[in-house]
Amino acid sequence: MVSHPILDKISQRMQQLNNDGLLRKRKLSHDNSNPSVIDFSHNDYLGLASANEMVDALTQGATIYGVGSKASPLVSGYSQAHLQLEQSLCELTGHEAGLLFCSGFSANQALIKTLFDANNVVIADKLIHASIIDGVRDSGAVFKRFKHNDLDHAKQLLERNPDSVVITESVFSMDGDKAPLKSLQLLCQQYNSLLVVDDAHGFGVTPTQANGKFCDIQVVTFGKALGCQGAAILGPKAVIDFMVAQSRQYIYSTALSPASAYLALAAVKLTQEQPQRLAALNANIAEFRQACGKNNIELTDSTTAIQPVLIGDSNKTVLIASKLFDLGFAVGAIRPPTVPAGQARLRITINAQHSQHDIAELVCVIATLI
Ligand SMILES: Cc1ncc(COP(=O)(O)O)c(C=O)c1O
Known part of the structure; x- marks a missing residue:
């Protein structure tokens, strides 16, 4: 590659992001690479994307x-x-x-x-x-x-x-x-x-x-x-x-x-x-919150499909999300600057298509990882 000051700047910045646990990378969605993963990371709350x-x-x-x-x-x-x-x-x-x-x-x-x-x-x-x-x-x-x-x-x-x-x-x-x-x-x-x-x-x-x-x-x-x-x-x-x-x-x-x-x-x-989609979503949100309560997983007051689990440290958040993925669950690992410093979190999104079993399994696995 040619040598240019902008490339030096980019390389230093990427190194820094990596050291801080803040480097963002894409990965293929589970549909293509691993159909067995249950997705708790997207915003298709009502399951309309594939209806x-x-x-x-x-x-x-x-x-x-x-x-x-x-x-x-x-x-x-x-x-x-x-x-x-x-x-x-x-x-x-x-x-x-x-x-x-x-x-x-x-x-x-x-x-x-x-x-x-x-x-x-x-x-x-x-x-x-x-x-x-x-x-x-x-x-x-x-x-x-x-x-x-x-x-x-x-x-x-x-x-x-x-x-x-x-x-x-x-x-x-x-x-x-x-x-x-x-x-x-x-x-x-x-x-x-x-x-x-x-x-x-x-x-x-x-x-x-x-x-x-x-x-x-x-x-x-x-x-x-x-x-x-x-x-x-x-x-x-x-x-x-x-x-x-x-x-x-x-x-x-x-x-x-x-x-x-x-x-x-x-x-x-x-x-x-199709109001049944929203009803199913709301039932699943309640199910998730209840299961977290039983497993001593601390949640915020959110009553919507977006259910964050605060971890704090960015590297730890990425590690937990990666372990979850290996165990069959996709969740968002959200780090600064998307959220304030020290407030990295798992962003779990519930949707109308999750089953009670999916939710129970996810919660059990999270409980063992945090
Ligand atoms: C609060 C909020 N506003 C706007 C947007 C942008 O919407 P879109 O994804 O359609 O670009 C997002 C997406 O992440 C969002 O979360």
Whole structure:
């Protein structure tokens, strides 16, 4: 390889990451390499990613529209499938208008970067997702953070910064706990501020969507409970029109494929038509928590599909996750900077398709390893 200062920098940084137990590597998913592994690591909470109805919908969508959108939405990449999905999401959530993106990461980043600038103050929960942090940095807005789910702290920041924007997640991706959305909404009203909610891990699995609009702008993603791919920003028509006119990520990028939009619409319908999936998920969450209690495994208060087991040390977390994998269970080994220093954890995600036996076995094995 050629010698170049950037390559020296990379090599030193990789060495450092490795020494600290923070080096990230890909591995083939168990479906390909080891079908006997039971997966407690993904976000397909309702088991939609492999549902027959979804496979049929993708085939049907591709038959009608082809497999690619072929252009930016502002050129010729915006189809009836996109429009129908946006309308359906608005009907479900009570928002006025919607805009589709290829991923939640780009939706969040585009939203924040396009709407705000150096004259705005963005107040966000300490544990907010990386895509929001990047969006705020790109926007140049003044960035304030409140302690995780701490309403008093959020209020203090709002008192000093009225007419600002508050951003939180509905269900926190690495902790599984929920934001106090009702209280945050009231605070925002009191201080004339906008509430933006990243609903990536809530949409499809929490009753929030049935309760109507709980924020000014909601970002929903399709890659978690909906089991497919893509995302939508939902909010006032004025905001969506502005995003269409100004968002660089939206304007200068090939649109989400219409087949994906068609598929996401099918997934939204399935969350409504097959409530048994959510019931099975909730029963499995209760089963997991009960089994952990019996085995003296300490859990957080999370009542959602995301059930972290805190380990602390990064190297130890990776080692336990690797032993679990060898014993037939895939779980996430989550380390800084995804979580704060010293809070590495096993991120266990429960889904509707786990059996009681899967859960009991996992818990027994974890109990022997921690
Ligand atoms: C809270 C949160 N927001 C946004 C995203 C990004 O969504 P996507 O995976 O669709 O890019 C994620 C994904 O990890 C997430 O956990």
